[in-house]
Structure formats: C-alpha cells, structure tokens
Amino acid sequence: MSACPLEPYARPTAQATRELAQLQAQIEEARAELVRLQQAVIDAECRLGRNLAADIVDANERLVSAALQARLDAETAARALADAARSARLDALTGLPNRVLLLDRFAHSIANANRRGSRLALLFVDLDNFKQINDTHGHAFGDEVLTLAARCLASTVREVDTVSRHGGDEFLILLDEVAQPSDAVRVADKLIAELARPHLVNDYELSLTASIGISLYPDDGETADTLIKRADAAMYRAKRQGRGSFCFHGDPAAS
Structure with a gap:
C-alpha cells in the first residue's frame, strides 16, 4: 500500500490577510491613542500643579497683604485713639495740659x-x-x-x-x-x-x-x-x- 502524500500548510487567503492588517492597524491606533491620553493626563496634571502653585502663591500674597493692611489699620486706629485721648486732656491752642x-x-x-x-x-x-x-x-x-x-x-x-x-x-x-x-x-x-x-x-x-x-x-x-x-x-x-x-x-x- 502506498503512503498518502502530506497536505501542504494552509496559506491565508487574501481576505484574511486584509482583515489581519486592519486589526493590526486598529491595535496600533489604539496604542497611539492610549499614549496620547496618557500624555494628556500628564500635561493636565502639570497644568493643574502649576495653577495650584500659582493660586497658593497668589493667596499667600493676598493673605500677607491683608495682614499688613490689618496691622496698619490697627496701628492707625491706635494712634488716632491716643491722639484723641491726648487731645481730650490738652489745650487745643497752647498744647498745655487742660x-x-x-x-x-x-x-x-x-x-x-x-x-x-x-x-x-x-x-x-x-x-x-x-x-x-x-x-x-x-x-x-x-x-x-x-x-x-x-x-x-x-x-x-x-x-x-x-x-x-x-x-x-x-x-x-x-x-x-x-x-x-x-x-x-x-x-x-x-x-x-x-x-x-x-x-x-x-x-x-x-x-x-x-x-x-x-x-x-x-x-x-x-x-x-x-x-x-x-x-x-x-x-x-x-x-x-x-x-x-x-x-x-x-x-x-x-x-
């Protein structure tokens, strides 16, 4: 009895090759989109960090300015109060005690x-x-x-x-x-x-x-x-x- 010849490996058809190429392209596009999304996240975090830092600096500057102004107002009020107290005890014309x-x-x-x-x-x-x-x-x-x-x-x-x-x-x-x-x-x-x-x-x-x-x-x-x-x-x-x-x-x- 003679041996049966082996069947050759099956080759992909043209249709399968096209589908495989399309799938590969979709995978590459998905990977590229993922990279873009990751970079976008990084950029957003960087922008947020910079803005947050700027906001903190600005808030601190406003806080310091408000504190200085409050201190100035307090000192001005204290001087005005002292002046008023002195004026109430001094003669307006001569400056002598009344x-x-x-x-x-x-x-x-x-x-x-x-x-x-x-x-x-x-x-x-x-x-x-x-x-x-x-x-x-x-x-x-x-x-x-x-x-x-x-x-x-x-x-x-x-x-x-x-x-x-x-x-x-x-x-x-x-x-x-x-x-x-x-x-x-x-x-x-x-x-x-x-x-x-x-x-x-x-x-x-x-x-x-x-x-x-x-x-x-x-x-x-x-x-x-x-x-x-x-x-x-x-x-x-x-x-x-x-x-x-x-x-x-x-x-x-x-x-």
Whole structure:
C-alpha cells in the first residue's frame, strides 16, 4: 500500500490577510491613542500643579497683604485713639495740659505729698491787660501771645511741675514737692522776669506782665478745687497791688 502524500500548510487567503492588517492597524491606533491620553493626563496634571502653585502663591500674597493692611489699620486706629485721648486732656491752642489733666496730676501729687509729708504750691497766673492786646491787635495776635506766654511759663518750671491753661489768659502751675513757701516765691519771680523780657510776636515787640496768686497744700486747703479758688482770690489781690506782682493766700504781705 502506498503512503498518502502530506497536505501542504494552509496559506491565508487574501481576505484574511486584509482583515489581519486592519486589526493590526486598529491595535496600533489604539496604542497611539492610549499614549496620547496618557500624555494628556500628564500635561493636565502639570497644568493643574502649576495653577495650584500659582493660586497658593497668589493667596499667600493676598493673605500677607491683608495682614499688613490689618496691622496698619490697627496701628492707625491706635494712634488716632491716643491722639484723641491726648487731645481730650490738652489745650487745643497752647498744647498745655487742660483742667482735666491738671486735676488728675493734682490728685497724684496730693497723694504723694501725704505719703512724704511734703508741700505743694499752686500758682494762679493771669496776664495783665490781655484784653487790651486782643482789642488792639486782634484775636489771632492774641492767640500768638497766649502761645508765647505758655512757652515762657513751661520753660521756667521743672519737668515734674505742671503748667496748664485754665481758660482765656489764665494759667495754673502746680509745683510738686515744695519744701517751703520761699520755693514758690522764687518760681513766681522767675515767671514774672521771663514774661517781662522783650518778645517778638508777628514782628511786634512786646513785654508781658502777669499777676500771680499762690496757695499751698496743705496749709491753704486739702483739695484741688479749694486750692484753685484760694489761689484765684490771691491773684486778684496781687492784681490790685499792681502789675507784675504776686500774693499768697494765707499772707498777702508775703509778696
């Protein structure tokens, strides 16, 4: 019996070859699309990261700016509050302590004097003929004179003492820790001499005089109001004596 010949391997038909080629192309296209999608994801993540970083930087800048502005606003408000508090305790024209601040310092000085067994002196200063100055030269000139007088008075006393504007052309000077009445006499003499020096006000030369009344703590009273009233009364006695003089409440002859 003869052997049967082997059948040759089957070859793909043209149709199968075309289908295989199409399938291969689809696979390559899918792979390419997958690569594109992966790159798109990477690009998106990079863009998101950059935008997020930029957003964070921008937010931080706004936060820092807002914090700085808030601090600036707080400092401005604090300064305005301090200025308002100072203004409420200072005379607007001369910048001297007003009655509110004087009474506050008076209370502290009285408390200290009680602890130390020391004296205080209050000088009530009234400029002589100030109304005539105002009427002759005008109120603006009068304000300049008051400012000048304030500087003269403040420059004559110690830092621990208080010069305040009582109103109009009247000033109060609180001398802290006065050992004896003669200390107040020396200050009154210096005040009168300083005011009497020739001064230029708007190119006009003038000399000022003042009448001064003096009261002592605790000799003439134990409260600020009592000492002010008695120094005021002593000032009027000094004014009757003549311009540029002073008088104590308890002893009119002391001047």
